[in-house]
Amino acid sequence: MQQENASKPSPWGENVSVEFEDGIAWVSLNRPQRRNAINPGIVWEMNAIMDALEEDERCKVMVVTGSGDSFSAGMDLKEYFRAQDGVPPIQRERLFRANAAWQWRRMMYYPKPTISMVNGWCFGGAFQFLVGSDLAVAAEDATFGLSEINWGIIPAGVVTKAVLQVMSFRDAMYYIMTGETFDGRKAAELKLVNKAVPRDDLREATRELAKTLMGKNPFVLRQAKTACRFTADLSWDQAAEYLMAKSDQTEFRDPENGRNVGMSQFLDEKSFRPGLEGYRRG
Ligand code: COA
Secondary structure (H helix, E strand, C coil), X not given: CECCCCCCCCCCCCXXXXXXXXXXXXXXXXXXXHCCXXXXXXXXXHHHHHHHHHXXXXXXXXXXXXXXXXXXXXXXXXXXXXXXXXXXXXXXXXXXXXXXXXXXXXXXXXXXXXXXXXXXXXXXXXXXXHHHCCEEEEECXXXXXXXXXXXXXXXXXXXXXXXXXXXXXXXXXXXXXXXXXXXXXXXXXXXXXCEEECHHHHHHHHHHHHHHHHCCXXXXXXXXXXXHHHHCCCCHHHHHXXXXXXXXXXXXXXXXXXXHHHHHHHHCCXXXXXXXXXXXXX
């Protein structure tokens, strides 16, 4: 596994670690002694890491996970909440904006594919980047919980909005109102993650998913995931207009000219079947 590029200072290392492996950037929240609770250090570091990985050729797919036996215990009650109580509102708001940026605003539209690999505890604020990432794989025995109700707050930031986007209304209400925990298998059933696998297979299953994504045309993949995010909130007529324009933009800007290459391989060469496999690239 390749570690950071020695010629350039890396923005990770203090609260988050990054390892590169065959196109995958494994980004691990790295405060296992605090169950990877999100403190201001993680917030600033994750923003800088997302800047850096955007342009780093070693990263084709970004996987977000946690060190040790926790994905993330949510926001750090001490450092992110209580320590900010006496801080001037303008500074607090800046921190909250920066947190929203990495957890969902940027994550949802990140130019590279993103996968959350849920390896253990996943609470509260962690649901934001879990839903913000494109895809998610969990260990069957990971533990999820919207625990806010247990300590006298509501799932804010955009946690409530995020769970409503992927879970049914009844399920979202149930877990928000009871604070009951559920495991990775249930998370897959609730559509909060794409799949749950035995803990021992988690890394390999995530690696396989990343490899599948790396086999696709990266520009078209970016266009497709962005279109999926935006289309969800559009009317049918708006969606038709937007998707037509997005298709034209994709064809116009795709450096691989994938549409024509794929069509020619299918129609002229009869050398592949797009229903079953990807066209031959490069
Ligand atoms: N904020 C701040 N500190 C946290 C934290 C959080 N969200 N989650 C865990 N920690 C700290 C604990 O205070 C403890 O610190 P200490 O060693 O100084 O006492 C340390 O991490 C280990 O936590 P502990 O509770 O002993 O670990 P555990 O493995 O028995 O339990 C959890 C793990 C995640 C179930 C439990 O820590 C917990 O309930 N955390 C809060 C989860 C939550 O409600 N998050 C929502 C925030 S929006």
